[in-house]
Amino acid sequence: MLAFVLRRVFQSLLVLLVVGLVAFSMFRFVGDPVDNMLGQERTQADIDRLRTQLGLDQPFPVQYFKFLQGAVQGNFGVSYRQGRPVADIIAERAPATLELAAVSGLFAITLGIILGVFTAIRRNGVAANAIMTLSLIGVSLPTFLIGILLIYVFSVELDMLPSFGRGDVVDVGWWSTGFLTKSGLMALILPSITLGLYQMTLIMRLVRSEMLEVLRQDYIRFARARGLRERAVNFRHAIKNTLVPVITVTGLQLGSIIAFAIITETVFQWPGVGLLFINAVQFVDIPVMAAYLMLISVMFVAINLIVDLLYFAIDPRLRVDGRH
Amino acid sequence: MTDPVLSVKNLVVEIPTRRAVLRPVDDVSYDIAPGEILGVVGESGAGKSMTGNAVIGLLDRPAHIAGGEIWLKGKRIDNLRADQMRKVRGKEIGMIFQDPLTSLNPLLRIGDQLEETILEHLPVSRAEARKRALQALEEVGIPAAAERLGSYPHEFSGGMRQRVVIALALCAEPSLVIADEPTTALDVSVQAQIIALLKRLCRERGTSVILVTHDMGVIAEAADRVAVMYAGRLAELGPVEQVLNAPRHPYTDGLVGSMPMASAGKERLRQIPGSMPRLGSLPDGCAFHPRCPKADAECRQNPGPTLDATGGRAACWFPVSQEVSA
Missing domain, CATH: 1.10.3720.10 (MetI-like)
Structure with a gap:
């Protein structure tokens, strides 16, 4: 039973890792957030400065690694649109x-x-x-x-x-x-x-x-x-x-x-977070979108895990290493 | 003969279909004395199980009793209301099904399944019901019964599960048990044990049994009397030695002749030519006549004479004489 739970938790972590990668790489192609953030009157120098500030000039694997590092600590970066930590915005909307x-x-x-x-x-x-x-x-x-x-x-x-x-x-x-x-x-x-x-x-x-x-x-x-x-x-x-x-x-x-x-x-x-997500999509607010996707996949994975455990509670035939 | 426990009189079961009304049970009558074991044999679709289901009131719609009467210990039960009939089931008439693997609820402990049945029918406390459940398991020969009360059905083997099913059918002390092919799904080595167990328990309690089977060997071993069914009708009814040793109906003769015997040589087993007609296309007259070696014009027009409830006669115009069957 414990072995089963541990195995499932491990599998769940793998799933989350993959979802994180897909989410993160997908949003790289959604559009350039810098366009939206700087408005009409901008110079190439402004653009470069903002890119460096947001870490967008770094190679993709580095960006993904930083994203994961933050995500594990509950830090999904700063919303491009609102300029506040994404974790706070989501906690407020959740x-x-x-x-x-x-x-x-x-x-x-x-x-x-x-x-x-x-x-x-x-x-x-x-x-x-x-x-x-x-x-x-x-x-x-x-x-x-x-x-x-x-x-x-x-x-x-x-x-x-x-x-x-x-x-x-x-x-x-x-x-x-x-x-x-x-x-x-x-x-x-x-x-x-x-x-x-x-x-x-x-x-x-x-x-x-x-x-x-x-x-x-x-x-x-x-x-x-x-x-x-x-x-x-x-x-x-x-x-x-x-x-x-x-x-x-x-x-x-x-x-x-x-x-x-x-x-x-x-x-x-x-x-709620759904409305937040829609607004984020319109603004290409990548940190918010990525965090939302991670949040949803965490929920799916957690629900699946709970469902598997419920089977055990209901169907005695699955308790192979039973209690007697 | 004392008053019968169960008396089935001219029972007719009909299934209305779009094309025609089928009669899986047609004019069947028999009595069962207290403690008696009545074997009911016949091919698949001969109406054996259907008769049993009609007696316990569990016909699946659209099948229904269309005629005749069923009397249990002097009370008519075929016309009871659903809630009254429910009280008869389990309490007066127990039932054992063919497949022990599927007749126990997989998600409930067998102790709980026993208890709920006992509490439903007997005026006892929960603690008393628990005690009786334990006793019921011990009686059917489940080892370490006290621990097994908390087990789930999948933790038992097939033979053990059938023992549990028997315990469940008998736990409210019914006066009649309908055993519908109780050994068909079991290992050959276990079959004899289950039949012996059923026979012993019913003897001890004076419970009557309707033993539905297509296995002549089981009949020979367990039954007191035997009813042979063919295409919904009783072909022959009589004490088991008479029917097996000196069959009167050509169909019974064919069945007995096709039983493999250890004493027989290596010649081919006899077989009855053809197969049982389907209910939708029964021939006129005796349903067996197309396969019967002795059939003539009479058989093609009139069904065999109806059997009375106690008789040892065959429903046949030209019963096999004892010399021929030897």
């Missing part, structure tokens, strides 16, 4: 994105599993069929369109919920949270649904098909033949067996919730 991702992830998982199980158990019912049909909308509509539709209905027409921003936030230490104020919570609703809807329908459809598969298994028949209640058969015997593949996909989906937050944050002008 709570907004993480809270949004957490709420929409929770929404997607809870509702996805509940509806998935429901549509599997009542697979011929009217309600289940209606939900399945509606779920096609969630799967096929693009995120930004859902966001705009929700804004139109709930902000413009009904005037119930705010259409942009985080509302009032409260600082808890360095973390700014929207969970503690009414306007903060209200502001979370629409973006969370927008961000989570696709994942929710995906999880629901997956849970449903897995559950139908599991319900056909012999051990479910045997559980029925032993006279167990339907509730025990469905929720004790079937659900647990459904979860293993569901966790895999859900884990990856949670990663993409954070990654997809870019679109939702743009639609709702949500002050």
Whole structure:
């Protein structure tokens, strides 16, 4: 078990190293930040001075090595646009994105599993069929369109919920949270649904098909033949067996919730790292982009690691070197 | 004969399909006395398992009971509501499936699976249920049962898992167990042990058994009486020595004749020409007539005479006489 974890951590570090290289080298071809930073009235001397200052005159491997060296210490350099350390900017923006991702992830998982199980158990019912049909909308509509539709209905027409921003936030230490104020919570609703809807329908459809598969298994028949209640058969015997593949996909989906937050944050002008990234791209703010990419890959790798560990918790067959 | 534990009367199971209504079980009747082991043999698709599933109320839709009655200890059970039937399953009728590898939930400890069954049917405390679970494992011959309660199914071998399945089927002390091919998926060396175990446990408790199998050897070893099924109908029903030694129905005769015997020489085994017709295309008259050496006009028009529940007769117009089968 410990050996497995160590091996996975080592593999994860390798993945991060490669992602760092790709990210860093890709951004070298995005454009020249010096153009943007100096404006129209510039001389070649200005350009050279700034290049030296930013270290852009050094050979590529040296730049990458310096980038890695800094990254390990949490130092991603200074934003070209804002002139402040990237780590500070991201730390300031991260709570907004993480809270949004957490709420929409929770929404997607809870509702996805509940509806998935429901549509599997009542697979011929009217309600289940209606939900399945509606779920096609969630799967096929693009995120930004859902966001705009929700804004139109709930902000413009009904005037119930705010259409942009985080509302009032409260600082808890360095973390700014929207969970503690009414306007903060209200502001979370629409973006969370927008961000989570696709994942929710995906999880629901997956849970449903897995559950139908599991319900056909012999051990479910045997559980029925032993006279167990339907509730025990469905929720004790079937659900647990459904979860293993569901966790895999859900884990990856949670990663993409954070990654997809870019679109939702743009639609709702949500002050998170996604919006930060979009602005950074427009300005060729390489340190910010590189840091964002690293951050996202760290999250993906961490989620994958957690998913692998969850398998162990759920499926005893994987605990080869078990506890007895 | 005392009152039967189970009495199946003119049972008909139908599966409506787009083209026609299939009858995997057609007019089947039998009784089982307390403690009796009734073997049910036949080829795949003859309706053996379907009859068992109908008795325990676990037919997969769209299959359903379309006629006849099922009586358990003087109570009619084929028309019970789903929640009442659930209380019969496990408590009154236990069931053992073919494949022990797939009939245990891989993610639950076997102790927990035993306990949940006991708690569902018997009015006992959790501690008492734990004790009974342990006892059930010991009775089926699991070594170090106390430790094994905490094990998961994948930690057992096939034969051991089938023992666990038997413990699960018997733990609420049902009066009837339906064993659906309990040894088919097992190693030959383990088969005899499992059959012997099942036989011993049921003898001790006076539990009746419906032993569904296509293995005549298992029948010969374990059953008191045997029912031979062909294409959904009972072909022959009688005490096991009579049926095996002096089969009356030409189909049974064919089956018995195709059993490999240690005493026989090296000549080829006999076989029944052709194969069982599919349910959608049953011939008129007796379903066996196209393969039957003795069939004539009568057989092509009328199905064999229906068997009564206790009789040792064959559903055949021209039963094989004992001289011919010898």
